[in-house]
Amino acid sequence: xxxxxxxxxxxxxxxxxGAGSGIxxxxxxxxxxxGGRVIATDVVAARLDALRSELDGHQVETVVxxxxxxxxxxAILSAAGDRVDGLANVAGIMDGFLPPSEIDDxxxxxxxxxxxxxxxxxxxxxxxGMIAAEHGAIVNVASExxxxxxxxxxxYTASKHAIAGFTKSVAFYxxxxxxxxxxxxxxxxxxxxxGTMRSDYAAGMVGPLMQxxxxxxxxxxxxxxxxTWLLSDDxxxxxGVVLPSDGGWSVI
Ligand code: NAD
Numbered sequence: 308x309x310x311x312x313x314x315x316x317x318x319x320x321x322x323x324x325g326a327g328s329g330i331x332x333x334x335x336x337x338x339x340x341x342g343g344r345v346i347a348t349d350v351v352a353a354r355l356d357a358l359r360s361e362l363d364g365h366q367v368e369t370v371v372x373x374x375x376x377x378x379x380x381x382a383i384l385s386a387a388g389d390r391v392d393g394l395a396n397v398a399g400i401m402d403g404f405l406p407p408s409e410i411d412d413x414x415x416x417x418x419x420x421x422x423x424x425x426x427x428x429x430x431x432x433x434x435x436g437m438i439a440a441e442h443g444a445i446v447n448v449a450s451e452x453x454x455x456x457x458x459x460x461x462x463y464t465a466s467k468h469a470i471a472g473f474t475k476s477v478a479f480y481x482x483x484x485x486x487x488x489x490x491x492x493x494x495x496x497x498x499x500x501x502g503t504m505r506s507d508y509a510a511g512m513v514g515p516l517m518q519x520x521x522x523x524x525x526x527x528x529x530x531x532x533x534x535t536w537l538l539s540d541d542x543x544x545x546x547g548v549v550l551p552s553d554g555g556w557s558v559i
Contacts, residue, residue, distance in 0.1 A: 321394070325398030331395070348398075349398065370383050395448070445487070
């Protein structure tokens with residue numbers, strides 16, 4: 308476990324999506340341990356119940372809902388109240404590694420609504436308050452798939468490139484208003500994400516690439532360290548980056 312920085316988020320309210328598992332859970336936990344008030348949201352209620360019990364005594368409020376649905380965005384904003392200092396868009400789903408020749412509309416639409424449209428809507432919802440406060444940090448979770456074409460299927464790869472682009476747009480337009488928006492690009496992380504390959508063609512293409520020596524899979528807490536750094540004032544001069552947090556995979 309990476310050491311926490313005592314009090315780094317004291318007095319701050321941070322929204323974390325996908326907080327029920329993996330990287331989102333580790334991020335919510337670290338913020339709570341560092342004194343922050345966390346609005347933890349996930350589509351799986353039981354996971355949020357478990358998180359709330361584990362973080363008993365800390366400031367954690369939970370919102371159950373699909374981040375791609377507008378009523379979930381409203382519920383998150385209502386739980387957060389007047390002040391939102393940070394937003395970590397962590398929730399995301401894979402695409403069965405379907406290549407462009409095999410992608411179906413339902414998979415494409417679902418992956419884009421969770422990985423891109425949900426984060427856009429939540430960002431759009433928190434921005435007015437952040438702009439009024441002239442202060443706010445947004446961190447989006449991209450992927451190695453935002454950097455290259457060989458680590459997932461077409462929908463996931465396109466969605467993670469899209470969220471990287473959206474991050475830069477927020478940084479450009481709202482940086483002068485005091486908002487920082489950055490993304491992390493994790494390599495492999497030990498979580499519950501669904502990694503099934505639904506394409507024999509993709510398995511034949513991607514499989515051999517996975518045999519080369521890659522950095523070992525990281526713990527979710529390692530990613531939480533990168534995400535909370537970008538959310539914190541320690542990263543005050545960092546805006547619009549897509550930060551590989553992948554043990555060096557991006558240079559192989
Ligand atoms: P995970 O499955 O362990 O956790 C994701 C959480 O998001 C789950 O609790 C899930 O219930 C929730 N979620 C899924 N869809 C949702 C929705 N529509 N609305 C609200 N919550 C929803 O996965 P993880 O690996 O921690 O993934 C977190 C992020 O990291 C994702 O954006 C993923 O693309 C990215 N990522 C993961 C890896 C990896 O190797 N695990 C690598 C690169 C990027």
